[in-house]
Amino acid sequence: MSLTRNFFNCRRSLININSSSFSTSAVKSQNVQQATGTKRICIVGAGPAGFYAAQYLLKQLTDCAVDIVEKLPVPFGLVRFGVAPDHPEVKNVINTFTKTAENPRLRFFGNVTLGTDVTLQELRERYHAVLLTYGADQDRELELDNERQAHVISARNFVAWYNGLPGAEQLQPDLSGRDVTIVGQGNVAVDVARMLLSPIDSLKLTDTTEFALQALADSKVERVHLVGRRGPLQAAFTIKELREMLKLPNVETCWRPQDFTGIEAQLDKLQRPRKRLTELMLKSLGEQSSRKAGTINKQFLPIFLRAPKSIAERKMEFSITELRENSAVATEATEHLPADLILRSIGYKSSCADAGIHFDAHRGHVCNQQGRVLKEDKSQAEPGLYVAGWLGSGPTGVILTTMNGAFTVAKTICDDMAANAFDATSIKPGLVMDNNKRIVTWQGWQRIDKYETEAGKSKDKPREKVVSIPEMLRIAGV
């Protein structure tokens, strides 16, 4: 039969595919087009932003398939590597993410790195939409001399160290000195202070990595200074974390009364959250003088109105600042604080994984408007390219913030799809499971998960994390 006659036959009786006269590729392509293409979305980064976005998309678009690509063999991002080991309930969101991962329309591609294993261009060709949610893996620097000295480390790296991020085990922080100075007063800084001052016996029952527990058990650290540029009313830590510090056994919190001049008078003007936090600080300050001196040898010292000026061998110089219209302005006066170890905790920063991403290097996140990645000239959005989580909004906020942000961007994707802002009808292949590449599937992660949980049992820990990537791949069976 000629191809043309066959084609006409197709058009006349499209439904009768069982007829023996239909056997050409024209028929096949017609049928494939009728079973209209699954909408394929690729999410890069398997942390909270990625999982919450996937959850939303799978629910709202009943004909979509979502692939999550993750650099590491293991999922969950900062929920696994950022949340402190002594905050296990915060990690309960993993159960929600696992439920999302078990949706048959979702596939997990672990051990696949954007920029090296696959390019953005390839993803955009293989999927209708690509959502970047790979977060922040760098941190802001003080930009002072001597910052590269061994005794100056980033809080991000310290957290990665005790949380078992592959590579961070190399850190080997020197905990033989008595004084630690932490620059920054966010919740990351407070987490680090708490890990340094907590009784080792309570840490031993958490999923803190074994090598970190060893180092913390041998630690000689007695005093942790937590230094911020501005005043108590601008403290970035939240009340739950402060309360925890105040209740730490065998640790005395020492405020500086002069930091709190005029603060009580401003209480009434404050919103409830800020008011309660300030009241707690004032209460603790008030109880300070009546506290018994004696057996307590560990101290937590929050210090305000000091901006980093220079780094020396066992101390750090700070400018004394004044508050002018909510900003810290340095005066001529300075103060030295003892610092056998310096931890900088002044913010995370994202990196640009692929040259095709329009990245704002100054701000450290992807240029976007409401989650739509902008073109180089910022005039319009790139069709079908989105960003959510810290990579798009900057590295602040708790899981709740990221969840809301991810839902919002996922909704934008759905709205854009309905408005034909990008091609969602042609057939897209998605990524193909290549047996030559060592891709970790969800089943692979489950094997690692089981291995870690078993390894933790003998030590009464919820898990003993595998820290080596080759080991992870071996356990996953790839």
Added chain:
Amino acid sequence: MRNSARLTLRNIWPRNNLSSSSKTANFTRTFSLGLALRQQDVVNVTFVRASGEKIKASGKVGDSLLDVVVNNNVDLDGFGACEGTLTCSTCHLIFKTSDYEKLPDKPGDEELDMLDLAYDLTDTSRLGCQINLTKDMDGLEVHVPATINDARAA
């Protein structure tokens, strides 16, 4: 679990009563009392979204409002992320002032600390995982703070 235990008991009774008619009256009384207790246990709750949409659900006395959402599969994205451990604020609910004041337990520091981080915090806000149903709450209407899902409704 309590209800299924009662069902089992009800199944056992008839066999014991076959021989004695005097016991039948007792059985009937217990049977209807059992049913009445079950009804008494049920507490009806309505969740009102920012759009005005009302979602009816119900639970038993003692269930938390988070339990009610989970057990009824109430469609609230991201609700109860930390599974009731007071480490998030995603089960944030807003009560009418009169209902808020009638709640038996005032929020403790732990609950207030997490509520402080919630969006659209009000003076009558509570975390759903900390509110346990009492029979008095039958017919309760709680407001769910606005989320992006409600932004879409005109």
